Amino acid sequence: MCLAVPGKVLKVEGSRGKVDFGDGVLRDVDLTLVEAVEGDYVLVHAGFAIQVLKEEDALKTLEIWRQILELEKESDVAGL
Amino acid sequence: MQAFRFRDRSLAAKIIGKIKEYDVKATFMHVCGTHQDTLLRYGLDSMLEQVNVKIKAGPGCPVCVTPPEEYEEAITLAEKGVIITGYGDVIKSPGYDRSLLDVRAKGCDVRIVYSVSDAVNMALKTDKEVVFMAVGFETTAPSTASTILNDPPENFSILTCHRYIPPALQELLRLGELKLDGLIQPGHVSTIIGLTPYEKLLEEFNIPQVVAGFEPLDILMAVLMLVKQIHEGTPRVDNEYVRSVKPEGNLKALNMINQVFYPSKVHWRGFPEIEGSGMKIKPEYQEYDARLKFEDLLKDLNRGEFMEPKGCLCGEVLRGVVDPEECPLFSVRCTPQSPVGPCMVSIEGTCQIEYRYRKTVKQVKR
Numbered sequence: 001m002c003l004a005v006p007g008k009v010l011k012v013e014g015s016r017g018k019v020d021f022g023d024g025v026l027r028d029v030d031l032t033l034v035e036a037v038e039g040d041y042v043l044v045h046a047g048f049a050i051q052v053l054k055e056e057d058a059l060k061t062l063e064i065w066r067q068i069l070e071l072e073k074e075s076d077v078a079g080l
Numbered sequence: 081m082q083a084f085r086f087r088d089r090s091l092a093a094k095i096i097g098k099i100k101e102y103d104v105k106a107t108f109m110h111v112c113g114t115h116q117d118t119l120l121r122y123g124l125d126s127m128l129e130q131v132n133v134k135i136k137a138g139p140g141c142p143v144c145v146t147p148p149e150e151y152e153e154a155i156t157l158a159e160k161g162v163i164i165t166g167y168g169d170v171i172k173s174p175g176y177d178r179s180l181l182d183v184r185a186k187g188c189d190v191r192i193v194y195s196v197s198d199a200v201n202m203a204l205k206t207d208k209e210v211v212f213m214a215v216g217f218e219t220t221a222p223s224t225a226s227t228i229l230n231d232p233p234e235n236f237s238i239l240t241c242h243r244y245i246p247p248a249l250q251e252l253l254r255l256g257e258l259k260l261d262g263l264i265q266p267g268h269v270s271t272i273i274g275l276t277p278y279e280k281l282l283e284e285f286n287i288p289q290v291v292a293g294f295e296p297l298d299i300l301m302a303v304l305m306l307v308k309q310i311h312e313g314t315p316r317v318d319n320e321y322v323r324s325v326k327p328e329g330n331l332k333a334l335n336m337i338n339q340v341f342y343p344s345k346v347h348w349r350g351f352p353e354i355e356g357s358g359m360k361i362k363p364e365y366q367e368y369d370a371r372l373k374f375e376d377l378l379k380d381l382n383r384g385e386f387m388e389p390k391g392c393l394c395g396e397v398l399r400g401v402v403d404p405e406e407c408p409l410f411s412v413r414c415t416p417q418s419p420v421g422p423c424m425v426s427i428e429g430t431c432q433i434e435y436r437y438r439k440t441v442k443q444v445k446r
Binding site: 002003004030032033034035043045046047048050051053054057058060061064065068069 | 094095098112113114140142167194195196197198216217219220222223226230266268269271272297301304305308320321322323324330332333336428
């Protein structure tokens with residue numbers, strides 16, 4: 001039920017957007033719950049975007065993983 | 081972003097190695113069907129068992145925890161001529177002795193939708209009453225709230241079955257049936273509610289918690305973070321899923337939930353009634369509350385006398401005290417093709433996931 005799928009916002013019209021889920025799958029998504037602009041990646045659950053995904057946050061994930069795994073070289077997780 | 085490989089095998093091996101180094105024997109619980117899916121799909125459960133970590137599935141499937149009487153409300157309305165809409169798994173789940181799908185086969189107007197918006201669009205095209213059976217945790221509730229705030233048509237209303245997950249976690253820990261050493265918190269519920277509710281659980285139960293994403297490496301990392309907390313002897317709330325979960329959650333979505341709903345005491349399948357765990361519609365939006373709107377149609381509904389189907393252990397499965405295979409009906413009388421309880425109906429249900437990936441066929445004892 002709580003499955004959410006990321007997609008790229010191609011176009012915003014009012015509170016709705018056209019979101020590209022890859023492989024040519026385009027859907028109308030309600031953007032009311034987030035502040036999304038064209039080009040953003042959003043996480044979509046049951047037709048509503050619930051979060052905007054930022055590249056810097058994804059990079060933070062890598063940083064946390066590196067710290068926890070106590071990897072010496074950054075290159076160990078680069079290319080993840 | 082395409083450069084990420086959240087399914088990297090060598091990194092998975094590294095994480096498992098690290099968990100092994102900490103040498104901690106532990107049982108953790110998650111409360112999300114999608115976590116269970118990832119665990120079994122990628123065989124993480126057996127990898128983790130080899131390093132002494134067991135992961136139990138808790139009440140993480142909204143369709144499964146919705147008690148029979150709430151399905152029965154929708155079924156009753158459908159039989160009395162109301163158009164009922166809901167997600168696919170909702171339509172298939174049993175009330176007392178039948179599902180919405182069963183009554184659709186008898187001519188009732190029951191429609192599967194992908195989103196609550198689809199249900200509103202259906203209401204715009206008809207003069208008949210359209211009810212959306214709104215099942216889901218905090219991930220799903222904002223979409224319902226936003227719809228109500230968006231001035232839907234008069235012939236549209238909501239049968240709210242939304243639930244807050246933290247009170248259920250609290251209840252589960254209070255019941256203390258299982259000795260749990262940590263909780264893997266659901267990434268998408270947490271995207272909405274943030275970390276604060278878990279801090280309260282930490283205060284009351286001093287239990288290690290990590291919010292996790294849904295890729296295989298997310299879950300392995302979350303386990304490593306939990307094991308690390310145990311090793312260090314400092315239970316806390318860690319966030320592994322930083323790419324989606326902010327400490328404060330999604331404030332816009334939270335505000336909408338708070339604007340439209342208030343917490344109430346409701347029944348969960350397998351649990352006693354849980355204080356503050358249900359989302360009721362506030363009086364200012366009562367025109368959209370199907371329970372009030374159709375009070376007359378629902379007044380004869382038999383409530384509170386329901387027993388689970390004979391032999392069905394969905395309640396115990398939802399509390400994590402019984403594994404699907406321990407249920408006498410599992411894969412014998414209860415299969416995805418012919419499910420007895422909701423845990424076998426829903427694609428997020430622990431029993432269906434178990435059946436799908438392990439394909440265990442129990443030998444019927446002669």
